[in-house]
Structures are given as structure tokens and as C-alpha cells.
Amino acid sequence: MTKAKPLIAGNWKMNGLRAEAVALAEAAAAAAAASDACEVAVFPPFTALDAVAGVLAGSPVALGGQDCHEAEAGAYTSCISAAMLADLGCRYVILGHSERRHGRRETSETVYDKARAAFRAGLIPIVCVGETRAQRIRGLGDDAVVDQVFGSVPYAEGPMMLAYEPVWAIGTGKAATVEDIARMHDILGGVLDALERDCEGSPILYGGSVSPDNAADILAADGVSGLLIGGASLDAQAFGEIIRAAG
Numbered sequence: 001m002t003k004a005k006p007l008i009a010g011n012w013k014m015n016g017l018r019a020e021a022v023a024l025a026e027a028a029a030a031a032a033a034a035s036d037a038c039e040v041a042v043f044p045p046f047t048a049l050d051a052v053a054g055v056l057a058g059s060p061v062a063l064g065g066q067d068c069h070e071a072e073a074g075a076y077t078s079c080i081s082a083a084m085l086a087d088l089g090c091r092y093v094i095l096g097h098s099e100r101r102h103g104r105r106e107t108s109e110t111v112y113d114k115a116r117a118a119f120r121a122g123l124i125p126i127v128c129v130g131e132t133r134a135q136r137i138r139g140l141g142d143d144a145v146v147d148q149v150f151g152s153v154p155y156a157e158g159p160m161m162l163a164y165e166p167v168w169a170i171g172t173g174k175a176a177t178v179e180d181i182a183r184m185h186d187i188l189g190g191v192l193d194a195l196e197r198d199c200e201g202s203p204i205l206y207g208g209s210v211s212p213d214n215a216a217d218i219l220a221a222d223g224v225s226g227l228l229i230g231g232a233s234l235d236a237q238a239f240g241e242i243i244r245a246a247g
């Protein structure tokens with residue numbers, strides 16, 4: 001079986017007015033068109049999704065939302081449903097990012113419900129998991145991550161991805177080592193097996209201080225099927241270099 005191309009995913013978080021988002025999307029589309037060694041996806045803020053969808057039409061870059069609500073519709077002021085994302089042309093949705101789990105106290109149960117909503121709308125959820133620095137120091141990191149997967153990932157229900165994002169590595173400039181990443185991805189592969197999800201069908205991304213300098217090494221680590229990138233995805237040149245590193 002041929003190995004699937006890695007996914008290089010850029011999470012722009014709450015950054016960029018529409019003009020900046022359009023410029024970033026144009027640069028990502030150009031970099032992706034010049035490399036067929038990877039898949040590329042960008043996750044603009046909700047306010048820029050429509051404008052970015054226009055830029056990406058006909059390009060190889062996929063569009064994704066940064067979150068969705070677990071309900072299909074209703075009285076949920078400020079929230080966005082999975083169907084609304086699909087309607088804008090999204091293929092993916094990020095769920096359970098640490099900035100929601102720890103920043104907004106989102107539980108694994110909520111992430112699970114959101115993942116089911118994503119499946120119903122035909123989106124591919126990218127479910128983020130990762131241990132905090134305190135859990136790691138106390139030797140509780142592996143259990144915390146495994147618990148998050150069991151709590152957040154619906155049993156064999158539709159195509160999805162996991163993203164291993166150690167919280168202590170996000171935005172700190174200190175990525176996990178290739179050995180740590182390979183070890184955790186091996187553990188996560190076992191958990192997905194237990195959930196009757198084979199790794200081929202459920203790729204596992206790594207995220208946390210990925211840069212043009214470390215991208216190729218991390219992508220070469222056992223069990224790594226792509227990268228979820230925050231800060232470096234806001235720099236068109238750095239994101240382009242990471243796309244090229246996947247080749």
C-alpha cells in the first residue's frame with residue numbers, strides 16, 4: 001500500500017483580517033502547487049473563511065474551521081455549527097485544541113460530541129490531545145493523553161485525525177524531541193487500534209513549535225503523518241519552507 005502524503009496544516013487562530021488572510025492563503029496555495037509531496041490545509045478565523053475559500057477554489061489547499069458547536073443549530077449565541085463550516089467549503093475542523101481544553105475548560109465529552117457533529121456534516125475532525133507541563137513533570141503525561149483520546153474520539157464512526165500537541169511545546173519554541181514524538185505516536189496508534197481505528201485511516205499529526213528547522217526531522221519520525229502548525233503558519237515564507245521540507 002502506498003503511504004498517504006503527510007498533511008501540513010496551518011492553524012491561524014485569532015489572527016488576520018480578511019486582507020491578511022487572503023495574502024497568506026495565496027502564498028500557501030502557491031507553495032502547495034509547487035509541491036505534490038504533501039497535502040496542505042489552512043484554518044483561518046471564522047471571519048475570513050469565506051474570503052479564503054474564494055482564494056483556494058481550484059487550488060490543492062484544503063480549508064478547515066478551528067472549532068464547531070456540538071449541536072446542529074439553535075439558540076447558541078456566537079457559535080458555529082459543523083454544517084456551517086461545510087457550507088463554506090471546509091473539509092476539516094480542529095477540535096479539542098489546548099487553547100479550548102485548558103483556556104476555555106472544554107472537556108473530552110464536549111470534544112466527543114463535537115466530533116460526532118463533524119461526522120454528521122461530512123467534515124474530518126482533527127482531535128487535539130496533549131499533556132501539560134505539570135502532568136509531564138509528575139509522570140502523568142501518557143495517561144493524560146490516553147484518557148483524552150478515549151474520552152474524545154468516537155468509536156469507529158468516520159474518518160478523523162489525531163494531533164498530538166504537548167501543551168508545553170505550543171508556542172514556546174521548544175518542540176518535543178523526535179524520540180518523544182515517536183514514542184507518543186506509538187502509544188496513540190495502540191489506542192486507536194483499541195478504538196478499532198487503523199493508523200492508515202486515522203493519521204496522527206504532531207504540533208508544538210514546528211519550524212522550518214525541525215519540520216523534516218519530525219515528519220521523518222515513526223508514526224508521524226503530518227504537522228499542525230500555529231505560529232510558523234502565520235509567516236508565509238516559513239510555512240512555504242515547511243511545505244517544501246515535506247518533499
Ligand code: PEP
Pocket residue numbers: 011165169170171172173207208209210228229230231232
Ligand atoms: C498550535 O497552537 O496548535 C501550535 C502547534 O502552535 P505553535 O506551532 O505555535 O507551537
